Amino acid sequence: MSIKKALRVTNKLIAGVPSKDRIWLLANCEPVDLVFGDILSEADRPIEHVYFPLVGFISLVAPLNGHQPLEMGLVGNEGMVGVTLKLGIKTAPMRAVVQGSGTALRLTGSKFTRYFGDTPAMCRILDQYLYVLMAQLMQSAACTRFHEIEPRLARWLLMTHDRAHADHFHLTHEFLADMLGVRRSGVSIAASALQLRKLIGYTRGEISILNRKGLEEASCECYDAMLDDYSNVLG
Amino acid sequence: MSIKKALRVTNKLIAGVPSKDRIWLLANCEPVDLVFGDILSEADRPIEHVYFPLVGFISLVAPLNGHQPLEMGLVGNEGMVGVTLKLGIKTAPMRAVVQGSGTALRLTGSKFTRYFGDTPAMCRILDQYLYVLMAQLMQSAACTRFHEIEPRLARWLLMTHDRAHADHFHLTHEFLADMLGVRRSGVSIAASALQLRKLIGYTRGEISILNRKGLEEASCECYDAMLDDYSNVLG
DNA sequence: ACCGTTCTGTACGGTCGCCCACATAGGCAG
DNA sequence: CTGCCTATGTGGGCGACCGTACAGAACGGT
Numbered sequence: 001m002s003i004k005k006a007l008r009v010t011n012k013l014i015a016g017v018p019s020k021d022r023i024w025l026l027a028n029c030e031p032v033d034l035v036f037g038d039i040l041s042e043a044d045r046p047i048e049h050v051y052f053p054l055v056g057f058i059s060l061v062a063p064l065n066g067h068q069p070l071e072m073g074l075v076g077n078e079g080m081v082g083v084t085l086k087l088g089i090k091t092a093p094m095r096a097v098v099q100g101s102g103t104a105l106r107l108t109g110s111k112f113t114r115y116f117g118d119t120p121a122m123c124r125i126l127d128q129y130l131y132v133l134m135a136q137l138m139q140s141a142a143c144t145r146f147h148e149i150e151p152r153l154a155r156w157l158l159m160t161h162d163r164a165h166a167d168h169f170h171l172t173h174e175f176l177a178d179m180l181g182v183r184r185s186g187v188s189i190a191a192s193a194l195q196l197r198k199l200i201g202y203t204r205g206e207i208s209i210l211n212r213k214g215l216e217e218a219s220c221e222c223y224d225a226m227l228d229d230y231s232n233v234l235g
Numbered sequence: 236m237s238i239k240k241a242l243r244v245t246n247k248l249i250a251g252v253p254s255k256d257r258i259w260l261l262a263n264c265e266p267v268d269l270v271f272g273d274i275l276s277e278a279d280r281p282i283e284h285v286y287f288p289l290v291g292f293i294s295l296v297a298p299l300n301g302h303q304p305l306e307m308g309l310v311g312n313e314g315m316v317g318v319t320l321k322l323g324i325k326t327a328p329m330r331a332v333v334q335g336s337g338t339a340l341r342l343t344g345s346k347f348t349r350y351f352g353d354t355p356a357m358c359r360i361l362d363q364y365l366y367v368l369m370a371q372l373m374q375s376a377a378c379t380r381f382h383e384i385e386p387r388l389a390r391w392l393l394m395t396h397d398r399a400h401a402d403h404f405h406l407t408h409e410f411l412a413d414m415l416g417v418r419r420s421g422v423s424i425a426a427s428a429l430q431l432r433k434l435i436g437y438t439r440g441e442i443s444i445l446n447r448k449g450l451e452e453a454s455c456e457c458y459d460a461m462l463d464d465y466s467n468v469l470g
Numbered sequence: 471a472c473c474g475t476t477c478t479g480t481a482c483g484g485t486c487g488c489c490c491a492c493a494t495a496g497g498c499a500g
Numbered sequence: 501c502t503g504c505c506t507a508t509g510t511g512g513g514c515g516a517c518c519g520t521a522c523a524g525a526a527c528g529g530t
Contacts, residue, residue, distance in 0.1 A: 142302075148486095184508090
């Protein structure tokens with residue numbers, strides 16, 4: 001990817017950084033494909049690269065002995081994978097796994113670490129994003145504990161919709177069940193209900209968003225809460 | 236409290252900071268009582284003070300519309316309340332409420348914010364603690380979702396034991412139920428089971444730790460995981 | 471000694487997770 | 501067309517936990 005083309009990239013963190021930093025980032029990042037299932041960083045393992053997604057999305061999951069990993073956060077072009085490097089700890093607190101294929105700009109962890117010490121403006125944005133991420137973790141945790149499957153499914157579809165930049169994506173019930181930490185047939189029932197109300201359509205893993213407004217109403221308040229957290233801090 | 240006395244305080248973050256910073260902190264902090272039920276900071280409200288507990292402990296809870304607030308973290312003399320100020324955001328991401336009475340050193344948020352910009356060593360420790368806190372949030376979230384009441388209760392008692400510096404404290408089943416996000420009678424059953432095994436004893440809200448080793452075995456792996464996270468990063 | 475409050479034990483019906491099995495249905499390859 | 505594979509709908513049996521309710525037990529004040 002030429003720098004010229006990269007300058008038009010849509011990662012919001014990169015876009016929000018002062019132009020000096022943006023130029024440095026674009027010169028030092030390399031474009032990579034994000035392929036469904038790729039693990040960008042593993043819990044308790046060193047962070048090799050940080051990633052700024054352009055298209056596609058990554059989910060942050062906490063693996064727990066003997067259980068399906070539980071999703072705690074979703075990263076698209078509004079964020080990045082690996083911010084925690086900014087805290088001076090080399091290992092990742094959780095697994096980052098690609099859920100929607102696409103492309104990202106990536107940077108080696110060591111370059112990233114060395115650079116931001118000299119750039120207060122970028123530091124500030126990274127700090128803000130860290131805060132948003134923490135808020136997202138907490139909201140997810142409470143939501144997982146208290147809310148029912150259907151609103152949570154609606155929320156997940158909305159968040160994915162925002163990050164996929166498309167009305168249509170590939171997701172099986174099985175997969176959604178893992179993300180939400182529920183059983184597959186629970187997703188089948190919730191998805192049927194949403195389809196019955198013509199909010200979504202799906203066949204064999206192909207899901208379409210038919211009525212976004214309706215989905216927002218069907219979703220729990222956590223969706224709005226997370227949007228607000230992001231826009232209050234980084235908006 | 237005289238500075239001389241304060242120098243002997245047992246807050247581990249303060250103890251870990253370079254002596255120049257420690258002296259500044261002790262000169263600028265004021266001692267306050269932590270009284271059970273006090274709210275030190277409220278979700279989405281400005282952080283007035285940061286607190287370094289000396290004795291007693293504070294729990295970090297996420298309130299969700301129409302539900303009991305869910306506990307996501309516990310802070311004792313190994314940590315502090317209000318670290319997120321370091322990220323440059325004035326508002327707290329969650330509620331901090333005193334669960335074990337005691338004392339703390341507190342500092343106004345604005346002094347805290349103004350000071351640490353000039354002290355890289357202290358910054359580093361704050362960053363590390365932020366990382367530990369994030370790890371704790373995630374572990375809590377996954378634990379809440381997947382683990383059963385009895386091991387979770389054991390874990391909570393252990394964490395409290397560590398922070399209370401006493402084998403005995405006041406806690407009703409009702410209160411524990413709120414902390415764990417379960418119903419009261421669920422706690423009664425789990426607590427009976429632990430008492431039957433002579434790991435704990437309790438009568439009318441007075442709980443004693445009788446067999447710590449046994450409790451550690453009864454607890455889920457999350458207890459060890461959180462200890463490891465702390466000692467790997469700040470140990 | 472008495473009563474009210476607080477704390478704890480226990481029970482019931484319902485929800486929803488688990489694992490499992492099986493039927494249907496669409497897509498794909500031979 | 502036929503058979504295979506994957507995705508989905510459905511149901512059963514089991515257990516954990518929910519909301520709720522009620523009863524006994526311990527304590528505190530009068």
